[in-house]
Amino acid sequence: MTVLAPLLQAPGEALVALDFDGTLAPIVADPTRARALPEAAPVLRRLAPALRSIVIITGRPAALAVEYGGLADVHNLTVLGQYGLERWSEGRLESPPEHPGVAEARRKLPLLLERAPEGVHLEDKGHALAVHTRRTAEPEVALERLRSIVAALAERTGLVVEPGRLVLELRPPGMDKGRALTAFAAEVKAGSVLVAGDDLGDLAAFDAADSLGIPAVKVCSGSDEVTELAARADVVVDGPRGVVALLRELADAVAP
Structure with missing residues (x-):
């Protein structure tokens, strides 16, 4: 797909930044029953070694996103939970004191x-x-x-x-998905970024992607409930299944 071209030029420098609920996991009435699509974790396992990094930035506690996504064995993955207050990587969780x-x-x-x-x-x-x-x-x-x-x-x-x-x-104030993405992209020295989300909180991540000074692809996991994100996106896909399909297409292009 043409929209992936900025990442395909140098996939080893690319950062993929993903929301969780509504992006990898379908929205459900009971948040405790949310689970990533079964095919999400296998695609991320294939994709991660070929990229600079994958980061999930979510309002959920980081450990829950790992559990609900089946992501514990995905290497080269960082989960920034609570909009960036928490950090999980390779089985280690860092969490600040409660506000x-x-x-x-x-x-x-x-x-x-x-x-x-x-x-x-x-x-x-x-x-x-x-x-x-x-x-x-x-x-x-x-x-x-x-x-x-x-x-x-x-x-x-x-x-x-x-x-x-x-x-x-x-x-708590002082952190949002945009700040979390900006700091992480600088940390890993990303050369390009794909950011995918579905909700109003992801607008800050879209803003950050536009201001990083590197090629950026903004993906909206489409729904009837939020239209603001679609207006800002480079591509709108059909919910979590569309996001996973796009990630699979990227994996097919860059992963052995």
Whole structure:
């Protein structure tokens, strides 16, 4: 595919940066049941040795992304979890101390959600808290109803709100997928980059890819829920299956 040309010129210098949920794993109502497509890990195992590096940048805890993706034995892979606060590589996990605002929000948020619509689900990610409305009768309405409540709590606790696909996430400030990608690309001295995502949080990674000063390919894992990313992408593929197909095409071109 022509869109892969920037990486094919020097694959040994290429960095592939991927989101997890909605990009390697289909979006599901219960986040604990999310799993990468079965064919994702084998493709990454083939592809990784031929590249400078592969990095997964996700809002999930890094260890969960590794577990849910079946990625523990993929070498030359780094997982930056919690938008870059955590780092997993070759079986080793590095995680910072908890932000005090997260502990405070953990105490207060359940009380604030007592009158929320039935089906609202609170996910504790350790370094962040996510309020999901996908299970409610009217997910978009519920999300809008909760937006100001979550924003007010974020302001009181020194956290920021990361909006996503029927989710509002409270997390510490100072890190996002763009900053994580910029730092990692500099660390590995990437000569080109492919970045793939599906949600609003991936816009920062797209911005970073455009500012790295190296050839970049931006891939949107398409859905009906988020259109902003598609407008910025070089190519839009059909959800996680389309992402894995594109990675397989890259592997076929560069892997022995």
